[in-house]
Amino acid sequence: MRAAVAASKRPLGLVPTMGFLHEGHLALVRQARADNAAVAVSIFVNPTQFGPAEDFAQYPRDVDRDLSLLRREGVDAVFVPAVEEMYPAGFGTSVLVEGITERLEGEFRPGHLRGVATIVAKLFNIVRPERAYFGQKDAQQLRVIRKMVLDLNLPVEIRGAPTIREPDGLALSSRNVMLSPVERAAATVLSRALGEARRRYEDGERSGDRLREVVRAVLAAEPLALADYVSVADADTLLELAEMDQPALLSLAVRIGKVRLIDNVVLP
Numbered sequence: 001m002r003a004a005v006a007a008s009k010r011p012l013g014l015v016p017t018m019g020f021l022h023e024g025h026l027a028l029v030r031q032a033r034a035d036n037a038a039v040a041v042s043i044f045v046n047p048t049q050f051g052p053a054e055d056f057a058q059y060p061r062d063v064d065r066d067l068s069l070l071r072r073e074g075v076d077a078v079f080v081p082a083v084e085e086m087y088p089a090g091f092g093t094s095v096l097v098e099g100i101t102e103r104l105e106g107e108f109r110p111g112h113l114r115g116v117a118t119i120v121a122k123l124f125n126i127v128r129p130e131r132a133y134f135g136q137k138d139a140q141q142l143r144v145i146r147k148m149v150l151d152l153n154l155p156v157e158i159r160g161a162p163t164i165r166e167p168d169g170l171a172l173s174s175r176n177v178m179l180s181p182v183e184r185a186a187a188t189v190l191s192r193a194l195g196e197a198r199r200r201y202e203d204g205e206r207s208g209d210r211l212r213e214v215v216r217a218v219l220a221a222e223p224l225a226l227a228d229y230v231s232v233a234d235a236d237t238l239l240e241l242a243e244m245d246q247p248a249l250l251s252l253a254v255r256i257g258k259v260r261l262i263d264n265v266v267l268p
Helices: 004-008 023-035 064-072 114-128 139-151 172-180 182-187 189-202 207-222
Strands: 010-015 039-043 077-079 131-134 157-161 225-236 248-256 257-266
Touching: 004 039, 004 114, 010 023, 023 039, 023 157, 023 225, 039 064, 039 114, 064 077, 077 114, 114 139, 131 139, 139 157, 139 248, 139 257, 172 189, 172 257, 189 225, 189 248, 189 257, 207 225, 207 248
Parallel strands: 010 039, 010 131, 039 077, 131 157
Antiparallel strands: 225 248, 248 257
């Protein structure tokens, strides 16, 4: 991979993925193509960002399909390492971004964001891109990576891209394929809950507690939805807000059956 990118045109844009690509990933690829002379994509289901009871083994995979989609998009290089290549015997180093990793996903998925930061740092060291692209749907992940790059003086520009949604509002996710038809219909409650809170915000509501209550009320009306968290937090620090006088991130994590989904909107 290093030899391939050493011979590539510059600047180089990297799109890190866990595969089973959807239109959200492809939108990142297209943005990278528009911004750079060459584009690389990584496909790696990273075991260190899954907990012991999480869905690592069940996470959907179809590398042949992914490669076909990336060929169609004109991607220059695709990095598909084995777990043993990325985490050889004796591997013992990790990247911990303190502060913003202790809340939200960090609270409910201990070790997840450490695994994310570690694998992204490794990918940056291997591919050495000028730019890297991440979706806003994983809002906390995006902020963790930005802070890691800033704190460690990594020479990579991080670019975020808007969440891509299905026509009914459900945020695109590789995990959506794991939903049954009944669960798929129920999953639209995430975007409906966020949409209702955003409407209240646009109508002048500035109480964080009341906006959280609005989201929870919509979720409670869906029997299949079980919320891990509902958050109205400072858009940068991810500290919960009582009153909103600065940009805020409204986010939630909800279990629909055995599938855990996340979504968010930014309130300017």
